[in-house]
Amino acid sequence: MNVISLHPYDLAVASTLILLDAVISLVFRLRLHRGLLLAALRMVVQLVAVGFVLRYVFGVGEAWLTLLVIFAMVLVAAREAAARPVHRLRRGGFLISLASVATPALLTCLFALLTAIRPHPLLSPQYAIPLAGIILGNVLNSASIAFSGVLDGVGVQASAIEARLMLGDTYRTATAELGRDAIRRSMIPIVNQMSAAGVVTLPGIMTGQILAGLDPMEAVKYQILLMFLLAGGSCLASMVAVYLAAARLTDNRGRLRLDRLATG
């Protein structure tokens, strides 16, 4: 592979674009410059730190260390997914988010490692960690959109849901449309991503692999595999998220328990 290695000087040149953004923000009084510079700085520090961590983990090559890194990533993803909706569950929000993010991500990851990639050893960090990372990122998005669909949507639809309950429908029937809406909405990004792949955009992973010198057809095969994994993981995540969030909003008498929601 012919990899053109980047020098810190190259990155410094590219960073002038961020400075340009900041200048534009100042000139047009967008009040973006501070946030933008801080985000750029955070991104650089985080990525460099991750680079060092990954280099160390790859060097050690132990399965337990790989699992530990993945576990930490799962915890952060679960926290993010739980934090995004405007309305949150008063209790149990993090655990539900953890189950919605961890189960689909780990299952999809394991599925890919066992069937398509088959690295030796199975938990080889070069494969398991990036794979878990990209799947977690997507699963996090789907789960948080699904959470928002249920937790933010239930307030809007409360009178319609309760109308069905009053007329003798079960909680499951009364909230079916809310759940369907939430799942549909959470799947839109991945469907868009698949439809646009290669026509409108070159997906990030593929671009990265081609830039890193991999044969385009090899990069394409990896990208197709990833898209399938992401679609599978996203669907699973939104279903688990919707089911668990909706279950938390009812009790043993099938009531709608809006008192279990908190704002902000």
Place this chain on the structure above:
Amino acid sequence: MMLQSQLLSVQELNGFGVGPVSITLAAGERLAVMGASGAGKSLLLRLLADLDPGEGKVTLAGEPRDAIAAACWRRRVMLVPAQAGWWASTVSGHFELSMMDTAVATAARLLLPPDIMKREIRVLSTGERQRLALVRALARQPEVLLLDEPTSGLDPAATEAVEALLVEWSRERKAIVMVTHDAMQAQRMAHRTFTMNRGRLMPA
């Protein structure tokens, strides 16, 4: 009129903003609940319909509420709130096919337009919605109706039609608990009237 056997029995019912409340309703009985806004009248109806958690002994025709599946309870002891919710865009979307004939006949009795089933919910007036919510509930054949200000937005003719229908319906071994601010209506409709104050019921 002759009141028949006991249908709904409530003993020491307590819930958020309500209680303790104890009442019994015989089959064919109509009961009115009056009281200031915020006294807990609507909350009482929600508690009776098992829409809010509460404690106490509630039975329907001798069967304890806990022994009846929640959905089944709410189909038998049905609440029609002051402002009903709608889940479908059209009126007909709120009725199963098997209910349609009864619903159309009831709608006509309540002076609703003949083409009401074909209309969209968004174009209906407050009064039309209020009567349709009642039609929707009656089509499901409950045993006890819990009504929260069922005629608050209606003109005198529509109010009279609603009252006549409810009186006739309750005679068939059914019971009604009705929240109203209209003392004359309570007098016309109810066998007994209670006043609610700070979550407690007292005979008016």
